[in-house]
């Protein structure tokens with residue numbers, strides 16, 4: 001309990017809601033998969049992941065078997081990309097703000113990480129062009145759908161323009177899409193991979209639509225890059241963990257994934273709408289991003305608010321917030337607030353935004 005005796009509301013991690021996890025189905029799939037395939041799933045296996053699941057992913061994404069690599073989480077692929085495609089001193093572009101762990105992975109590789117400012121419909125293309133006159137990155141890491149942390153979706157026009165620039169300047173796009181399937185309104189925008197399969201490494205994950213504890217991510221890559229990634233996987237851990245891949249294979253082949261995604265949309269859509277409504281009611285002076293899906297809404301507080309003080313003292317107001325600076329490669333995100341709604345019940349969302357507005361009042365400079 002904090003000073004005011006309130007149980008804190010966590011606006012921190014992008015977790016699925018507990019009730020989002022289809023535990024009974026997972027147990028049933030585990031039972032079937034382990035009985036039927038136990039001799040394979042509990043033995044050393046292939047370095048690129050469990051074959052039947054690779055096949056299922058390849059078919060769903062219109063890729064070849066060779067183009068698909070399964071890993072222990074999608075995050076692991078950030079380190080693979082950093083190791084294989086970026087040498088110390090090379091440049092990596094990403095959106096500003098971007099996923100804090102991706103920024104860290106790229107920085108750890110010794111890359112010079114440059115953030116291109118985000119607008120409501122994707123990166124500022126003029127700023128990107130300007131940056132390209134100074135340096136050409138090895139890769140542009142982007143989360144085009146319902147971005148973490150901002151909630152922004154890159155428009156079709158901007159995707160086309162970025163794809164054109166990638167071709168012209170010769171850099172790869174690393175497209176990270178774990179939230180793509182969770183669209184609550186509007187229509188899907190084509191992926192970068194659909195626009196130019198030869199220049200895109202498409203990363204995705206089962207974490208947000210099935211279970212993060214299973215740690216299953218996958219990478220779909222251009223054929224010419226595939227051998228080095230498969231080899232890197234083998235030399236890193238021989239192969240990713242197979243038992244959870246066996247469970248997920250059974251789950252997907254029973255046709256349970258798409259109905260689960262539909263169930264999640266029904267669970268999360270009202271949470272997003274509740275948060276948007278609460279923001280309209282309470283945060284009159286701050287602008288926020290209206291996402292069309294995913295887990296996050298974000299807001300940037302005006303300069304006259306001490307965002308750093310707010311973050312440090314949030315517990316006194318019954319809140320836990322993420323330090324906004326982590327989402328900015330240059331660390332300048334004091335007034336940026338990420339608001340994940342996925343794991344909070346509507347009542348907690350309403351109360352959380354009410355507390356946030358009270359805290360903001362307190363930190364007016």
Ligand SMILES: Cc1ncc(COP(=O)(O)O)c(C=O)c1O
Nearest residue numbers: 014073074075099148205207217
């Ligand atoms: C954009 C993005 N990429 C990757 C991940 C990590 O996913 P995984 O659980 O597959 O490592 C997250 C998790 O929050 C994320 O938001």
